[in-house]
Amino acid sequence: MKVNFNFFKDIFLKINMIHFLEKFCSTKDAKFLDKLDEATKLLLIDTSYSCLYQKYGDLELAKIVLQYYGEISRISDTWVYSSMGSYKNISNSYQQLKRTGVTTIPVFLLPEDLQLYQKKFQETLLTFPEYLRSPTDPTLNINQRKLIYVLGGFAAFGNPASFHNHLVRALRIICRKRVLPLFQNITKNSFRKLNNLEMLWDRFMFRYKGQSPSAETWHRDVIPPNKISEWDEVFGGWINMDSKPQYFSCILGSHLDTKLSELKEGFAVIPKKDVSTLNKYKTLVEVPPGHMIIFPQYIVHEVLGAPAKNDMMRLFLGWRLTREKTWIHPDIPERVESQNIMKLPSGQLPAMYSKSHLMFYQNKEFSPIPKRDKVTLKTWSEETFIPQLVNSQKELIPRFLGSLKEYGLPLYSKYSQEELEMYKPSKI
Numbered sequence: 001m002k003v004n005f006n007f008f009k010d011i012f013l014k015i016n017m018i019h020f021l022e023k024f025c026s027t028k029d030a031k032f033l034d035k036l037d038e039a040t041k042l043l044l045i046d047t048s049y050s051c052l053y054q055k056y057g058d059l060e061l062a063k064i065v066l067q068y069y070g071e072i073s074r075i076s077d078t079w080v081y082s083s084m085g086s087y088k089n090i091s092n093s094y095q096q097l098k099r100t101g102v103t104t105i106p107v108f109l110l111p112e113d114l115q116l117y118q119k120k121f122q123e124t125l126l127t128f129p130e131y132l133r134s135p136t137d138p139t140l141n142i143n144q145r146k147l148i149y150v151l152g153g154f155a156a157f158g159n160p161a162s163f164h165n166h167l168v169r170a171l172r173i174i175c176r177k178r179v180l181p182l183f184q185n186i187t188k189n190s191f192r193k194l195n196n197l198e199m200l201w202d203r204f205m206f207r208y209k210g211q212s213p214s215a216e217t218w219h220r221d222v223i224p225p226n227k228i229s230e231w232d233e234v235f236g237g238w239i240n241m242d243s244k245p246q247y248f249s250c251i252l253g254s255h256l257d258t259k260l261s262e263l264k265e266g267f268a269v270i271p272k273k274d275v276s277t278l279n280k281y282k283t284l285v286e287v288p289p290g291h292m293i294i295f296p297q298y299i300v301h302e303v304l305g306a307p308a309k310n311d312m313m314r315l316f317l318g319w320r321l322t323r324e325k326t327w328i329h330p331d332i333p334e335r336v337e338s339q340n341i342m343k344l345p346s347g348q349l350p351a352m353y354s355k356s357h358l359m360f361y362q363n364k365e366f367s368p369i370p371k372r373d374k375v376t377l378k379t380w381s382e383e384t385f386i387p388q389l390v391n392s393q394k395e396l397i398p399r400f401l402g403s404l405k406e407y408g409l410p411l412y413s414k415y416s417q418e419e420l421e422m423y424k425p426s427k428i
Contacts, residue, residue: 081253215305
């Protein structure tokens with residue numbers, strides 16, 4: 001019988017690799033990692049990322065492996081992705097999300113598809129029934145000034161029609177189809193058996209050229225722990241509806257070894273002493289036109305207070321992976337039925353203006369768009385919104401609006417049961 005020496009050689013090498021791995025696991029001595037062949041090394045790196053991403057297994061060993069091979073570094077109070085290779089070269093969206101905490105997915109596959117939905121976006125804004133408009137130009141208010149839909153440079157809407165119009169519902173359905181392969185891959189590899197996906201409500205954004213959001217230093221967005229189960233994962237992001245790239249500034253890898261349900265709820269700011277250090281490691285992740293960005297809600301990120309160079313369009317999106325079968329917010333069915341404003345993933349309601357506007361600008365003029373017309377909170381309320389939204393005594397609209405039903409406005413078509421199921425945790 002002819003002996004296949006290569007076969008026995010392969011077995012010997014595998015036995016050797018197991019021996020070195022056992023030695024490393026028992027001693028935590030990284031010198032045994034030098035003995036591993038390339039295939040074993042790559043498998044060990046991938047498994048270690050899975051451990052830190054899912055917070056499962058021997059996390060201490062995983063940290064030793066990834067630091068030894070130069071994949072991650074400990075900076076300040078967080079992990080930073082420091083692999084020599086560019087994150088853009090990681091093979092697929094699942095690996096990008098697992099290792100760096102960010103990935104982008106194409107939503108509109110053809111330029112003409114994006115152009116069509118850009119046109120629909122602009123047309124949809126002109127149909128919102130909560131606003132008073134010039135009879136000759138629906139982009140202007142009744143005083144022939146640029147119609148400002150919401151105050152503040154962030155410019156994310158808080159009117160009920162923005163949550164329930166036919167376009168936003170169609171976009172969410174398209175986005176869910178596009179992200180399904182990614183989340184199916186996550187659940188397939190999940191030690192935590194997070195098999196149910198819930199699509200979360202979030203806002204439309206239309207930011208005029210020159211408007212800028214308030215700058216926010218490095219922080220994590222954290223959902224209240226009582227809103228989720230222990231091992232739930234909540235993802236944020238948006239779809240770029242512009243013809244130019246948009247950007248997300250973050251610390252790649254800062255999602256690793258971080259358990260969402262153990263973070264302090266709200267706006268978890270990074271200590272000032274660590275800001276300058278983190279600035280050296282920030283990455284501007286490009287979101288190409290027609291693409292969607294996805295990241296764990298709690299990744300360390302910042303909001304850049306730069307003025308918009310063009311009119312900007314987005315739809316913010318949220319996703320929850322869970323074992324649960326119930327809505328993240330129990331009152332979702334009632335809000336959908338009356339076509340009310342929807343709670344954000346955090347549980348907060350979307351405001352039409354800030355507390356600062358209410359405190360300082362009720363009668364004091366300011367410019368919602370820099371170098372444009374000045375208004376007060378009262379004049380903006382009266383010249384922008386239909387009478388049933390304006391409090392006749394205070395001469396203001398409320399910070400948080402109600403439902404189309406309570407205002408006596410026409411409702412959009414009723415949500416089908418199939419459509420509603422996409423917003424409820426369901427097996428994928």
